Amino acid sequence: MSQYSEDSGYVVAVDVGGTSMKGGVVTRSGEVVATDRRPTGAEGGPENVVAAIRSFVGDLAARGSSLLGRAPAAVGIAVPGLVDDATATALYAANLGWRDVPATGLVPLDVPVLLGHDVRTGGLAESVLGAGRELTDFLFLPIGTGIAGAMIIKGGPYGGTSGWAGEIGHIPVFPEGERCACGQTGCLETYASAAAVARRYSARAASPATAERVAALTAAGDPVAVKVWDDAVEALSLALATYTLLLDPSAIVLGGGLAEAGPLLSDPLAARLGERLTFRSAPPLRKAALGVSAGMLGAALLGWRAAGVPDARASWALDVPKTSAVP
Template sequence: MSDDATARAVSALREHGPMTRAELARRTGLPKSTVSGVTAALVASGAVHETGTAEPLGARRAGPGRGRPGTLLALDAGRGEVVGVEFGASHVRARVLDAGHGRGPGAVRRLPLAFGAADALDATLDLVRELTTRPGAAPLLGVGLALALGLGPALTPPPTRPRGMRQGWEELDLPARLADTLGVPVTADNDANCAARAELLWGAARPYEDFVLLKLHAGVGGAVVIDRTVRAGRRGGAGEFGHVPVDPRGPLCRCGGRGCLEVYAGVPAVLGALTVHPGGQPTPHEVLEGAAAGDPACRRALRDAGEATGQVAAWLCNALNPQAIVLTGALSGAGELLAGPVRDSVSRTALPLNADVDVVVGALGRDAGPLGAAAQTLASVPA
């Protein structure tokens, strides 16, 4: 069996996770007979294991007449593992992913609000060393970073990054420093792209080939997935949906524009709308709790954010005709209280041809970013 065919099969399993022989043939473009021979040799060598039968991922992917589910194949977890790391406003979160796409342990480091690049470097090294020196850890293959930063030669904050978060980020090439120190490859991507990749592999987006992700957090970001591949755009700037205007005469946005989605649907916007709330402005957790308990002001603030999000989602549906809109970020914790208004707004605003899109809430919560970053790194490791 050719080395090229084997390498293509292993690379596909690293990128897409467990899959059947039929799906492996489709992903690699190899003949089914070649896939059969390659996988038989990989199973015999212990590099690949049969891990059970495939479960249906929904009618859109399965289609009619798909027959009996096939046996899933996965790379041996002992071949190695990667660590995915995401940087929040006041924390660094990490999660382990093994070569077979098994999700391992995680850890968090709390840092001062608006921490600098040197703090990020130290915290990341501490987390990686903690997670990779645990009993039973497989060899470290690489580290993935999920960042709300520009992704040039060095990680530079875009103009929309809060001023306090710029401490040393322009001067420190974080991936290069980590790679030099740890001796493994380090990749970096936008945090919303990472979340989309994770939801595609393990979460709410698994049934879909094409979807748009909207991350409603301190800022509003997004990602575009076409043919189960995250599309970053020419310079990595695809998915900046937080700066699509909802109202060109609306409030000033930190990007310099007016009426951007972020000023209506970011966490600060929702909290700002609740300054009249009894007891003063609540925390994000209190907003979600209040809305779940029926608090009318909290519910209205979330509904307003959802309706604005739906306006932009409708525009995206008309532009891209995706199968689904996936909602992640802190506000997605409201569940249907947020998704319902988004769905209604899309239904009213998008063309009928594009309005039958599914609107779903991400399933992975805070783990989406680090898991997606880890998956990107795992896919890039040579077979």
């Protein structure tokens, strides 16, 4: 006999990152009854990644079976790169090296599977369970090693015509600016990602530092750190002004490592965004609620959709985020 309610059932949820994967066993009522973490194994090539995901899904299903006495109802997987929703195929991911991997190839069980783009799946979770819970139209902007946004439009994540929507990290905020690794010039990401903040400080101070350290130095008034931080805020204010003018969101939800800086980031950013806009108001900035669990929780929501329970979330406890920290 399980300690969980009999009709709950569960899904296996996996969030595949560039270096590690986060997995969970999530019931229909949103209880995260098990979580795990494992390397993606990208250095071993795409076949290695596919094998690692299959084995992770299989192990999570075994955990679920032993805890809940049955096989999972479905599997949801968030992956980086391009995803074709119609054919449930992971089309392409530069950091994993794969092309055209069918969802069924990632799962060793005969159960329904749904794939989602990683950032949009995180945005789905923030929209259903997190900081955008009551909003239908907002931007979820995780600022980490890179920057990509999940545009929530009319209640759901928007992928554009071909799955490439949301590349706000590569809009040209400073057209005469620095060259980005993507080959374009003046991209937001090249000034404002956590990696960029660390890189730009380290180059100017001739001393390596993480973004977290640059934030601390900025708070302490270190002039080099202050300038680098200010450039990041300026770049973000331009990008968010552009987003606001184009999409008129009801809020902007900041996530990822850089958002951990809290008011050190959000206070000057909100002020500068407000100054930049003259004929309309700025949307409020909010902090993401789900942290690093957003992708896994979004994958669980996808899993419940695959299982034919699109409204599983309706019954999810409001404190899901608090109980779901991935180790």
